[in-house]
Amino acid sequence: MSSPDRFVPGLLATPRAFVAWTLAHGIQRRFLRRAALKGDLMARLATDPAYYDDPYPSYEQIRADGRIVRNGLVGGTVDHAVANAILRSDDFGTGAGAGELPGPLQRLHTLTRDPDTLSPVDPPSMLVVDPPQHTHYRRLVSRAFTARKVGRMADRVEQVATALLDELEREPTFDLVSRYAALLPVAVIADILGVPDAEREQVLGWGNHAATTLDPGLSWSQYKEASAALREMNAWFSMHIERLRRDPGDDLLSQVLQDPEAADLTEVELHAIGLLVLGAGFETTVNLIGNAVALLDAHPDQLAWLRDNPDGWANAVEEVLRYDAPVQLTMRMAHSDTEAAGQPVKRGEAILVYLGGANRDPEVFDDADQFDVRRPNAGDHVGFSAGVHFCMGASLARLEAMVALRALYERYPDLRVVGRPERRGTRVLRGWEHLPVSTLARVPTI
Numbered sequence: 001m002s003s004p005d006r007f008v009p010g011l012l013a014t015p016r017a018f019v020a021w022t023l024a025h026g027i028q029r030r031f032l033r034r035a036a037l038k039g040d041l042m043a044r045l046a047t048d049p050a051y052y053d054d055p056y057p058s059y060e061q062i063r064a065d066g067r068i069v070r071n072g073l074v075g076g077t078v079d080h081a082v083a084n085a086i087l088r089s090d091d092f093g094t095g096a097g098a099g100e101l102p103g104p105l106q107r108l109h110t111l112t113r114d115p116d117t118l119s120p121v122d123p124p125s126m127l128v129v130d131p132p133q134h135t136h137y138r139r140l141v142s143r144a145f146t147a148r149k150v151g152r153m154a155d156r157v158e159q160v161a162t163a164l165l166d167e168l169e170r171e172p173t174f175d176l177v178s179r180y181a182a183l184l185p186v187a188v189i190a191d192i193l194g195v196p197d198a199e200r201e202q203v204l205g206w207g208n209h210a211a212t213t214l215d216p217g218l219s220w221s222q223y224k225e226a227s228a229a230l231r232e233m234n235a236w237f238s239m240h241i242e243r244l245r246r247d248p249g250d251d252l253l254s255q256v257l258q259d260p261e262a263a264d265l266t267e268v269e270l271h272a273i274g275l276l277v278l279g280a281g282f283e284t285t286v287n288l289i290g291n292a293v294a295l296l297d298a299h300p301d302q303l304a305w306l307r308d309n310p311d312g313w314a315n316a317v318e319e320v321l322r323y324d325a326p327v328q329l330t331m332r333m334a335h336s337d338t339e340a341a342g343q344p345v346k347r348g349e350a351i352l353v354y355l356g357g358a359n360r361d362p363e364v365f366d367d368a369d370q371f372d373v374r375r376p377n378a379g380d381h382v383g384f385s386a387g388v389h390f391c392m393g394a395s396l397a398r399l400e401a402m403v404a405l406r407a408l409y410e411r412y413p414d415l416r417v418v419g420r421p422e423r424r425g426t427r428v429l430r431g432w433e434h435l436p437v438s439t440l441a442r443v444p445t446i
Helices: 010-037 041-047 056-065 080-088 103-112 133-145 147-152 154-167 176-181 183-193 197-214 220-246 252-258 267-298 300-308 310-323 394-411
Strands: 075-077 173-175 329-334 338-340 343-345 350-354 432-434 436-438
Touching: 010 041, 010 220, 041 056, 075 080, 080 329, 080 338, 080 350, 133 147, 133 252, 133 267, 147 154, 147 394, 154 176, 154 183, 154 394, 173 176, 176 183, 176 267, 176 394, 176 432, 183 197, 183 252, 183 267, 183 394, 197 220, 197 267, 220 252, 220 267, 252 267, 267 300, 267 310, 267 394, 267 432, 300 310, 300 394, 310 394
Parallel strands: 075 350
Antiparallel strands: 173 436, 329 350, 338 343
């Protein structure tokens, strides 16, 4: 007979999966929809496309309401100082995962959770565990993202960008996301994880589904679709880990598998490391490149300045991260009664940190709603979070975006956005699903 602590497949899978969805998303979804109907702004930002397609006016309304606003379930802040204080404070943790559920719900979550559909937001992912567990995982993974190793990747990023642009030479119009912005980072992350060339397209597809799990209040159909993809992805990771054990390379996973400090890691923990590196290393960069192209298309004077001042690309990337952050929000929970930048927070209170709103705080950034690639303090954004959960791959994402954008506009100086761009339907991640572009000086009608 199966252990009661393990997910039971077969006939019980659907009802148990439904209970798992109810605990992780269903209850939250119902609350959010009811709160949104009553006019709660944070709930509308989480549920209504009219709000999360362009969240910035709502952020300003939250800013006008106070440094921390509350709706009965969570607090929220768009204040840069409060956000920084919360993200850097040891008094706050991620507040995610089953460990934060009350006793009976914690037990029910354990009974219904399926370890074969582990996602980047399930423990033991570094996104949702705190020190000392987080410290152990981060130490193992961070060795792949040292300044020296990222610097060595520059040639590889250039090589990938050049090859992708060569393939586009015969296509005057193409989807920037699927043909360039997505393919460049997935190639680099695949190198880091030791993914064979023939399997990269499939891994990319799984990664897109995994990204939806970052959003709160998924529908049952969205949850089922994501879970199916995650089941396939986890099965692939099991096979891939065994392959690397037999024939290790110089990739990150091979290094982790051979590290004496990783000897006690379970397969679930190894999966969590791989899933996070794939999801975080891919999604942020895709959105960053796409958002940059859309913004530069809307500000041709700034693109012209960058053509004349190519040394400005690094700061331009920082301004894109500030102005239209690829990751819009994160959440922290207070471990005890505390405060953040002078604002009281009670033990157990969850605070939504709207990174996109904090990045437009007028107390920090002059003319915060203006896009300016020459902004002197653009790098003061919190687009990569802060504190112990600061994005490990930030330096790599910056490098990839800078190289990708510079190479793109050097090859195609007349690149223009055409047709009907389509935003992604995600709330936490902000980017483009489709961004049609033309390389011709005279934009065709499509």
